[in-house]
Amino acid sequence: MVLRGDEWLLRVLAKKCKDAKEKVRYLALHALSKGYAVSSVAEIFCVDEATIYRWIERWQVERNLADQPKEGRPPKLAEKDKGEIRKLVEENDPKRHGVNASFWDCRELRLYFLRRGKDVSQETIRRCLRGMGARYVKAEIEYAEADEDERENFAQRFLQDLASKPDSVVLLFQDETSVGCSPRKGYGWTFGERLVVKAPQTDRRRMNCFGAVNPLEGRVIQMTTREAKAPAFVKFLRRVIREYPGGRIWVYTDNLPVHKSGRVKGFLQNHPQVELRFLPAYSPDLNPQDQWWNFERKKLLNNRYFATPHQLATAISWFGRNTPPERVMSVCPLTPIENLIHQK
Secondary structure (H helix, E strand, O other): HHHHHHHHHHHHHHHOOOHHHHHHHHHHHHHHHHHOOOOHHHHOOOHHHHHHHHHHHHHHHHHHOOOEEEEEEEEOOOOOHHHHHHHHHHHHHHHHHHOOOOOOOOOHHHHHOOOOOOOOOOOHHHHHHOOOOOOOOOOOOOOOOOOOOHHHHHHHHHHHHHHHOOOOOEEEEEEEEEEEEEOOOOOOOOOOOOOOOOOOOOOOOOEEEEEEOOOOOOOEEEEOOOOOOOHHHHHHHHHHHHHOOOHHHHHHHEEOHHHHHHHHHHHHHHHEEEEEEEEOOOOHHHHHHHHHHHHHHHHOOOOOOOHHHHHHHHHHHHHHHHHOOHHHHHHHHHHHHHHHOOOO
16 A cells, blocks of 8 residues: 555644544545555545545645635625615615615615615625724714704803803703603623513503703702693692792793693793793704603613502602712713804
8 A cells, every 4th residue: 555654644644633524534544554445444434435545646646635725605795785885874865775764774784685686694784884994873863854043043042041040040951751660672681692571561551751950960850640731740840949949940841732831821920930941843852851861761761660650650759869960960961052053
């Protein structure tokens, strides 16, 4: 056998080899170099005799039995496709291409290519975008119905009033939201593929919550009610007065009809220390109280089940009282209003 002189070398290569398939080839040829028949070696290593002869031939020619480098799978996204993805993301108008979405996500981009006969996985698209330097960030909403001139005028008046505001005047931003006993979906850690939250549905009652934040002092006032009508809003204004007795109070709020109802106007006539000031239409981004709602949902409501509405109301009240003023001010800054002037 031609391999007899290679017995030592084949033995060394078999011992050093870390690839399982390659090790089998060296061991098979080492057995042949020891005098075993091709038929016996083929039976021991569960391969065809023809395979053994190919290994012998390759060893004699190349002195190497390692796998040849493979070209790999052809890329699913050609350079043309990558350029198209960049163009779509920079354009940011999925509806123009028949995709009912406000912005491009991997799911929507995959749908775009599917409609053109090309099946590309979301993971492939994600890697492509990462490779091109794209970042996956939370979208910021710009309200199409908002009047930018009105927003800028409001910002100018607000900053002027803020600069000349006497120390005795309290500045508040007010808003309402709806909260439920059942937990909302949020983010959490898991070692599994899915994070499942068991949410009892026997009590799906909801409550309305009035809130007002003082962004200059870091104080929050909250009140839960069964309904968000004018009597409840008047009750909330009474609570505001109890929290800030003896001084003037500017309450910035949205243009909800309840805030302009006859009952509210009558209350304001009898309590002139409270002045309602209205934000521009379609401008929740200018209301720091809206940022507080987002913070409260994330930290309190997203991951908790409340057995009763009373328990929910107690938790909301506790959360507002026990959040440090510095944290409230960091969550509810006046930056969005200031940016309207600075970006002009």
